Amino acid sequence: MAGQFGKGCHLHLIDGSAYIFRAFHALPPLTRKSDGLPIGAVSGFCNMLHRYVEGNTGPDAPTHVAVVFDKGSHTFRNDLYDQYKANREAMPEDLRPQIPLTREATEAFNIACKEIEGFEADDIMATLACQAREAGGRVTILSSDKDLMQLVGEGVEMLDPMKNKVIDRDGVLEKFGVGPERVVDVQALAGDSVDNVPGAPGIGIKTAALLINEFGSLEELLDRAEEIKQPKRRQTLIEKREQIELSKRLVQLDCDMELPFTLDDLEVKEPDPEVLLGFLTKMEFRTLTKRIADNAGVEAPAVPEPTAAAEAPEAAPDWPAIDAAAYECVSDMAALERWIARAVDLGTVAVDTETTGLNEMRCDLVGVSLAVAPGEACYIPLAHLAEDGGEGLFASDAKAEGQIPMDQALAALKPLLEDAAVMKIGQNMKYDAKVLSRYGIEIAPIDDTMLMSYALHGGEHGHGMDTLSERYLSHTPIPIKELLGTGKSQITFDRVPLDKATGYAAEDADITLRLALTFKPQLHRARVTRVYETLERPLVPVLKTMEMAGIAVDRGTLSRMSGKFAQKMAELESEIHELAGEKFNVGSPAQLGDILFEKMSLPGGKRGKNGKYSTPADVLEDLATEHDLPGRVLDWRQLSKLKSTYTDALQEHINPDTGRVHTSYVQTGANTGRLASADPNLQNIPVRSEEGRRIREAFVAPEGKVLVSLDYSQIELRILAHMAGIDALKEAFREGQDIHAMTASEMFNVPMDEMTPDVRRQAKAINFGVIYGISGFGLARNLRIPRAEAQGFIDRYFERFPGIKQYMDDTVAFAQEHKRVETLFGRVIHTPEIGAKGPRAGFAKRAAINAPIQGTAADIIRRAMVRMPEAIEGLPAKMLLQVHDELLFEVETGAVDDLIGTARRIMEGAAEPVVKLDVPLVVDAGQGANWAEAH
DNA sequence: CTAGAGCGCTCG
DNA sequence: GTACGAGCGCTCTAGC
Structure with a gap:
């Protein structure tokens, strides 16, 4: 192809800034070995470019390509509206130095790299796309940014690189409900909270599309706003006209920029191996350097190797794509035996169960899926029903053909699932373990990808399989709704046809296996192996037993x-x-x-x-x-x-x-490490009011048994005293003093023996406030006193206990530097919001102050729970419930004293030997025929 | 009818 | 605009 851009040419526009952010957030914080320079994003970016270049073969390959970047924070949009992108967080410290390196990387790949001071990448891409289209060429925009959808049209399409999905006119229609030429109109109405484009309050994309389709265009709509039937909408559109028009100018991309280069400058060029390898070597990317050197048929330049063992995974593993059609439906014993033999041989297998419902204690087992390697997975249907013709009112209850009888299949699976030498990997394995337990299988040993994600990424995002698959495998799993439907017509999994069930169920196992292969090596690098192995994984069987026991x-x-x-x-x-x-x-x-x-x-x-x-x-x-x-x-x-x-x-x-x-504990339910209890929540049964407390009388021990409650006294304040190193508080705890009274005495100069309940109450509120990241406003509201007075209390408190202020400031500073905080046991709680602007900054700071305290307390009771089953083995006692600082047991009447002695010893010593606290942990105990008496 | 947002209240 | 961390039932509204 000659240099002149024209008909037959194909231009690729790559949204460079979006790629960098994606690479940064998807990868662990890698650093260059020789000097610790952060290079995670550069590494991810290079791998993406490499994959991109490798994939560009065949007739549809681009003739011209540019990677486009944002440059400068002030653009013409800020002149139109000073709040534009005002909510945007500051760039993470670890990312900033990597930006120029990504430019360098692009050039090393010999790809045109374009940026213009004071312009967003979107406008440059818009202008280039228009020019290319006018010249008669085709354009593909590689981005998932919905703002770019307005450019789609004749000769211009988008390609979402995450999902590898082409977005054409129909795709835009699906997303916005209007064609590309009306996208700006819809965006102008709907606004954008991320970019802080105001739009029309109360109108979202759906409503906006409706209005635009009815009136034809935004201008027409605004001119004829009186005709809108809904009074609120009408009023909004009339009153906010200027704001809407401003929003349109903000979202409209500029197709008419003057560019200091032409399309011809973007012609695709082969990279110069020497330049490219030089850059990669400088960055010390060993894997990628070698791969590219091999491809080019040259000797890979040496990369310094300080420690051969700890190499970071720079490249995505070479796995087959996830393909729901590629899985096997196991319908006879011979096939099942083959899968089992394979799993035993490998020593690792991912397992997933399918059931008729979400309640593990009531649903029925429908099938089991196994995955032994990426792309190699099967589904073993066990209780699917035959499809009826779809005519009768009553669904058929006949079994579907091609299933191994359940007892036979389970008998074959049991030795595998209970084999101590085979690791079973699951996503939320507690669910599967409970179901299988009801069918006589005690699955062990286990790994759990949900818990690995929680240990690695707590606070960053959710830990459900859909989230993890999209984030770490760039794959959207088949939605269960696609199989079951929704609402009244929803069916249960046993009515899903075998072929569809196989695709869905085996995919889940495949994804789980890939996630485990991704996460497992990261645990060590992120220094959360101990958290995962001592606080998360061993808790699964403990919670399972408690939940199945019920109360x-x-x-x-x-x-x-x-x-x-x-x-x-x-x-x-x-x-x-x-x-x-x-x-x-x-x-x-x-x-x-x-x-x-x-x-x-x-x-x-x-x-x-x-x-x-x-x-x-x-x-x-x-x-x-x-x-x-x-x-x-x-x-x-x-x-x-x-x-x-x-x-x-x-x-x-x-x-x-x-x-x-039977409650269900959500192990990843709270970012701090606390458990959550759901279906039903047994952690919020009333206790504070007299009337409410009577509900607890309904929680009873059966004949011959009693309920025993043990709870940590003031555990969070004790942890604060230890972590912040407050000698006066530590001393008070060691002497067993009334901590709130002591605080009041110190603050208000009242001798302990003259303490009034009201003064003590105020000090207690302050003590709690400190744990929550105190503010004058919050304390004032809690105590119902003027804000200035509350602030006075806080000032005096900080004066008397300066270590507290120091702790709070240090914790916030740590969070700001590292985007995370830690508990005494090494649990990591990420604080991505800590750099936020506006009111969210306050929230994030207080959460960061609270998390190490609440989280350490959560770690301690988890340690006690993990040790408890062995400690009380032989006693006629069961651990039933956990309520953050309390454990509730059901015990035979004669063994109560034994149980209290043993459980108290475990709980009071739960921090050791990992952490030696400067304060004692004290556990109070109670007992009775019901929970009200025991508490 | 159904799904989701918002409110309000329960606990540690 | 504000104390930290959770779950759930009710009302109300938008959308099928």
């Missing part, structure tokens, strides 16, 4: 309470209606707000996010001095909460087979 709940007690609550609520409701002078839904804060603040004109009405008055308890408490109604509503709300969330809902959770309630 006895007395239905009669709950039912009687429910009836009483209903009666009282009805009485209160009629009183409330009388006081209000009209009937309304007491359970609707919106209706209540109108009554209180409009009809009755009471003071203090604040509106929430959707313009409705908010009516939280503290506001109603203040209003109770003005009128009788708010107090009645508070009483009604308390009863309503107790009835709906506890006495009614808990009854629904009593398992018909076991007669007990």
Whole structure:
């Protein structure tokens, strides 16, 4: 192809800035061995360029190509609107020095690298795309940025490099509901919170597309806004016209820039091996250097090798693409035996189970999938039903053909799944372990990709398989909805046809295996192997046993309470209606707000996010001095909460087979390392109010047994005293003093024996506040005192305990430098928001201050739980529940003292030997026939 | 009808 | 605009 750009030419435009960010966030923080220079993003960027160049063969290969970058933070859009991209976080410290290196890398690959001071890459790409199209050529934009979709059209398409998906006119239509030429109109209305483009409040992409399609264009819409039927929309469009027009100018790309180069300058050129290898060697990318040298048929230049063992994985592994059609459906014993033999031989297998529902204690097993290598996976259907013709009202209950009888298959699988020499890998393995346990299989040993992700990336993102697959494998798994449907017509997995079930189930196992291969080597580099191996993985069987044990709940007690609550609520409701002078839904804060603040004109009405008055308890408490109604509503709300969330809902959770309630602990539920409890949540059963506490009377021990509760006393304050090194606090804990009273005494110069409850209460609030990342505003609200007074308290506290202030400042500084904080046991909690601007900065700082304290406490009780089963082995006792600083046991009456002695010893010594705390851990114990008595 | 956002309340 | 970390039931609205 000659240099002149024209018909038959094909231009590739690569969104360089987006590539860099993707590479930076997808990879661990690699550094150059010789000098520690951060090079993770450069490494990822080079690998992407390499793969790109390698893939560019064949008739559709580009003739011209450019990698385009943003340059400078101030563009013409900032002149139009000073808030444009104002929410954007500062560039991470580790990324900044890598930016010039990516330019250098692009040039080393001999690809045109273009940037213009004060212009965004998008505008340069827009201009180039227009020029190329006018010259009669074709354009492919390699980016997933939706802002670029407005450029799509005749001769111009986008390619999402993450999903390897072409976005043409139809793709744009799917995303925006309008064609490319109207994308700016939709964006102008919908706005963009990431770039801080205001748009029209309350209008999203869906609504915007609707309006544009109805009126034809934004201008037409704005001119004829009076014709809109919905009053709110009409008003918004009329009132916010200027803002919308401004938004359009912000999102409209500039196709008409003057460029200091021409399309002809972008002609594809072969890289010069010497230049390219020189750059790669300088960066010390050994794998990539060797690969490229081999391809070019030259000797790979030597890269310094300080430690041969610890090489970073610069290149994505050479795995086959994930292909749901490529998996085997195992339908006879011979095939099953082959898969099992393969797994035993390899010593590693990924396992996934398919069931009829999400409740592990009630659902039925439908099938099992195995993966032994990337791309090599199978599905073993066990309980699929035959498809009926689709005509009858009743689905057929006949078994589908081609399945091994379940007992035979499970008998063959059991030795594999229980084989101590074969590692079973799962994603959220606790689920599968519980299901299999009900079918007589105790799966072990296990690895869990969800927990690896939690140890490596806690705080960065979620840990569900879809998230992980997209993030680390660039693959979107088949959505389960595609098989089951949704809503009323949803079917269960046993009604999914075998071919579809095979694709879905085996893919899950394949993905899990690939994730494990990705994460496992990273644990060590990220220094979280100990966290994973001592705090995460061994907790799985412990939680499994607790959950399967469940706790006895007395239905009669709950039912009687429910009836009483209903009666009282009805009485209160009629009183409330009388006081209000009209009937309304007491359970609707919106209706209540109108009554209180409009009809009755009471003071203090604040509106929430959707313009409705908010009516939280503290506001109603203040209003109770003005009128009788708010107090009645508070009483009604308390009863309503107790009835709906506890006495009614808990009854629904009593398992018909076991007669007990089985919660499910979410091990990755809290970023700090705490557990979460769900379905039902047994960590928020009422205790603070007298009426609520009675709910706990329904949690009982069976005949001949008692419930025993052991809880850590003041564990977070003790950890704070240790971590911040506060001698006065440590001393007080060592002497077993009343810590809040002691704090009050120090702060307010009141002798301990003259302490009043109120002064102590204030000191207690401050102590808690410190753990939460105290603020004058927060303390003032909590204590209901003026803000200045609260600030005075805090100042005095910091004066008296200067180490606390130092700890808080140090923790925030650490978070800002490393984008993470750590617990005493090495748990890493990432703090990606710490560099945010505006109100989010405050949130992120307080979270960073709290996380090491809350997280260390969570680590300690986890350590106790992991050790507990062995310690109480032989005692007639079961550990049933964990409530953050409390463990609840069910014990035979005669063994209570033994249990308390043993469990207390384990809990009080749980930090050792890894951490030697400067303060003692103290555990209080209680016992009784029900949870109210035991606590 | 169903899904999701927002509110409010429960716990440590 | 604000104390940290969670889950869940109800109401209300947008969209099928």
